[in-house]
Amino acid sequence: MAEPAVRAVRAARAVRALFERLGAAVTARLWRLGFASRFLFYLLLHSGTALRRFRLTMREIYFAGVLSLVIILVSGLFVGMVLALQGYHTLQRYGASEALGVLVALSLVRELGPVVAGLLFASRAGSAITAEIGLMKATEQIAAMEMMAVDPIARVVAPRFWGGVLSMPLLAALFSAMGIFGGYLVGVKLIGVDEGAFWSQMQAAVDVREDVLNGVIKSFVFGIAVAWIAVFEGYDAPPTAEGVSGATTRTVVTSSLAILALDFILTALMFTGGNGL
């Protein structure tokens, strides 16, 4: 008789333990999000040095932006070329192969430019920013700066944050431009789509405010997200080898997920307003 009762108590305990673990995990993440938000607030409050001594931010634009150019440009070229190949096969079925330019340009400017450039930026520059700040912390460089009465958030973190934020829209724009060039190479030079139709239809269909500006806004938002996550993870990393390695991984994973989630939200807000969706 006692056995079912014992089993019920055990089951209740197991369920309770499960909820406790779930609660603890959620609370820990919320706490961390709160800490990251306070960190961002403090960072923005102490951005004066990074903007006043713009040379510091320029240096970070070089490291985050200029050094990411190769991967961004090559990826952009290939994405554009693949888009043209895939797009042509579908469009020609409907006799609309001249619209290839429109397809390539809109896909890149609205979506692929900001998103793929954002993902590449998170892997190339975001991880580097996290690792650099994390290692500066592990080797006591951050502590040394604090002891020299120099605020590391203002001197180290803020320039890297603004360097990332300013680099991202420029990289996304270059990614899109390179992609369109790739599409042109494959569509016009390789497949033989009419060059005039390729460019003129693109020019007529791509709207500066509706498409280009919204793409720039997206890339700017992604830049803020990646730079925030990268500097926070670096600054919050435990000062050990595995601490820095874990933080670098988290930067890439969290940034990528954040970019995809933000992209959905921004797309829903930007491109579905007119049709009552």
Next chain:
Amino acid sequence: MRRLVQTYAPLNTPVVSIENVWYGYDPERPVLRDVSLEIPRGKVVGIMGQSGCGKTTLLRIIGAAMTPSRGVARVLGTDTQALDHDGLYAMRRKLGMLFQFGALFTDMSVFDNVAFPLREHTRLPGELIRDLVFMKLEAVGLRGAAQLMPAELSGGMARRVALARAIALDPQLMLYDEPFTGLDPISFGVISRLVRSLNDALGATSIIVTHDVQETLGVVDYVYFVADGQIVAQGTPQTVDGSVEPFVDQFVHGKLDGPVPFHYPGAAFAADLDLAAA
């Protein structure tokens, strides 16, 4: 004659005054327990103890990187707990700290590392900063290494550069966190002589936190021993060297057993080997 014990009568204005300080990450197991000490002006004072005894925590409290859970830490006449962000940074401009492995900025040259505090805190023209940096580097014997990067320096050289950087703003109080760890005898001799000579030349006060006993006793004027979060002994190097106090005797002479047991507490050896059952 500098190291006579009578020079340690309490001065009116000690540079550092720690009064009944407690500190603990976990209130059940405090790292520091009721520590009180005074560091007189112009002296080189050692704080010694085993790893994990609380001496680095004490140094961080003096540098106001941590605030005590209880008690008062007064540094250069200011209660560190009463300082706001700006006040804290104003006080730290009068401090210099040498970290265990130098903590040089790895993306800057030796010259830029030493120039860093000058560029951040002064509006001096570039030429004057250049002259000051060369003077500081000359003091540590590394003027010729100004253009090297930290990765190109040996451990001893890196610490000398860090020392030049720490004295760039002519601090009133120098803090040394394990300055002799991992140095070869030549580098050790250079650093220890520099600690002494810079302290006397700058008219500063120095605190050395270390566990290198014999090396440090040759440099300091006075020494505090910390064990298990408390100050267990203090005195001049001469009195400490001949001390019969069990902890000091074990620590100074590196004896295997004493108040600090060789064996970590555990079950009886025979029980672990299952000898009782046999």
